[in-house]
Amino acid sequence: MAKANLPSSEELMKLDNFLCFAIYSANHAFTRVYKPLLDELDLTYPQYLVMVALWEKDDQTVGSLGEKLFLESSTLTPMLKRLEAMGHILRTRDKADERQVRVQLTETGRALREKASRVPIGIADATGMEPAEVARLKQEIAALRASLLR
Amino acid sequence: MAKANLPSSEELMKLDNFLCFAIYSANHAFTRVYKPLLDELDLTYPQYLVMVALWEKDDQTVGSLGEKLFLESSTLTPMLKRLEAMGHILRTRDKADERQVRVQLTETGRALREKASRVPIGIADATGMEPAEVARLKQEIAALRASLLR
DNA sequence: CCAAAATAAATCGTTCGCGATATAATCGCA
DNA sequence: TGCGATTATATCGCGAACGATTTATTTTGG
Numbered sequence: 139m140a141k142a143n144l145p146s147s148e149e150l151m152k153l154d155n156f157l158c159f160a161i162y163s164a165n166h167a168f169t170r171v172y173k174p175l176l177d178e179l180d181l182t183y184p185q186y187l188v189m190v191a192l193w194e195k196d197d198q199t200v201g202s203l204g205e206k207l208f209l210e211s212s213t214l215t216p217m218l219k220r221l222e223a224m225g226h227i228l229r230t231r232d233k234a235d236e237r238q239v240r241v242q243l244t245e246t247g248r249a250l251r252e253k254a255s256r257v258p259i260g261i262a263d264a265t266g267m268e269p270a271e272v273a274r275l276k277q278e279i280a281a282l283r284a285s286l287l288r
Numbered sequence: 289m290a291k292a293n294l295p296s297s298e299e300l301m302k303l304d305n306f307l308c309f310a311i312y313s314a315n316h317a318f319t320r321v322y323k324p325l326l327d328e329l330d331l332t333y334p335q336y337l338v339m340v341a342l343w344e345k346d347d348q349t350v351g352s353l354g355e356k357l358f359l360e361s362s363t364l365t366p367m368l369k370r371l372e373a374m375g376h377i378l379r380t381r382d383k384a385d386e387r388q389v390r391v392q393l394t395e396t397g398r399a400l401r402e403k404a405s406r407v408p409i410g411i412a413d414a415t416g417m418e419p420a421e422v423a424r425l426k427q428e429i430a431a432l433r434a435s436l437l438r
Numbered sequence: 439c440c441a442a443a444a445t446a447a448a449t450c451g452t453t454c455g456c457g458a459t460a461t462a463a464t465c466g467c468a
Numbered sequence: 469t470g471c472g473a474t475t476a477t478a479t480c481g482c483g484a485a486c487g488a489t490t491t492a493t494t495t496t497g498g
Binding site: 140182183184185189210213216217220235236237238 | 492
């Protein structure tokens with residue numbers, strides 16, 4: 139064959155051919171699937187992600203949470219204040235470097251992990267995919283993210 | 289071997305193993321890559337998606353746009369009002385059924401398509417992927433979205 | 439040692455995104 | 469026909485999310 143069938147500019151401009159739109163809409167779909175599960179925990183989806191990050195590693199700074207979650211302090215600060223108001227975390231200035239704020243789980247915050255332990259099962263269910271397939275797709279999307287942020 | 293190594297509940301609770309988080313963060317990454325390109329058009333990323341949907345098919349109702357974009361009227365109405373204020377679209381009540389609002393491109397809105405035609409190239413570039421690979425990944429994620437919304 | 443640069447969070451204004459609810463128009467059926 | 473149910477959009481309140489800016493602290497170079 140002479141050459142691959144490159145997509146026409148017409149084809150390129152169709153919404154359903156956009157990788158970004160697939161991701162955008164899949165993200166909304168995830169949010170909707172999580173909603174009823176997280177309502178049980180009185181957490182929003184982004185708040186849940188912050189808690190997961192803290193359950194994995196307690197006592198992080200706002201900056202290190204932001205790096206892991208790819209979020210800015212302008213997003214995290216208000217969220218963390220809400221989690222603090224709910225009693226899940228404590229925010230304290232670092233003694234050694236007063237610029238930094240250390241985020242720590244409270245007993246309540248740690249306890250929530252138990253209730254949350256069933257959430258991943260429910261989500262895995264909703265994907266309708268095998269664990270190995272999920273892992274592969276996740277890996278590909280993480281690689282894409284890395285390319286995009288390069 | 290006796291059985292597959294099922295992921296432990298500990299492993300399941302790590303942020304980097306979450307498919308949803310890969311998608312969540314890839315979505316943010318896309319938003320950031322689009323930002324400088326869309327600044328040229330004075331459009332936000334969601335506004336751009338609406339315009340793409342209209343360039344593909346003009347004269348749609350709010351409801352049909354919502355179906356295609358997976359968005360509620362409570363999200364679309366304010367967005368469409370902004371696009372109207374910018375002069376890209378017109379919103380008019382359907383004569384035959386006054387409940388519906390028809391969204392139509394203005395001349396300005398149609399003209400913007402030219403300027404936008406270079407955007408997909410820039411994005412494709414940033415993904416660092418072959419068109420065929422992009423198409424495959426897009427397909428898989430669309431299938432995932434369908435499972436989630438089922 | 440101290441002023442300038444760098445760093446970490448927080449604040450502000452704007453836009454998205456949703457659920458719940460309101461409003462208005464149309465439909466269905468008794 | 470007419471009135472209750474359904475449908476389409478809009479409104480409201482709240483929580484993300486970001487860029488630009490501010491404030492406070494620390495680091496660095498002279």
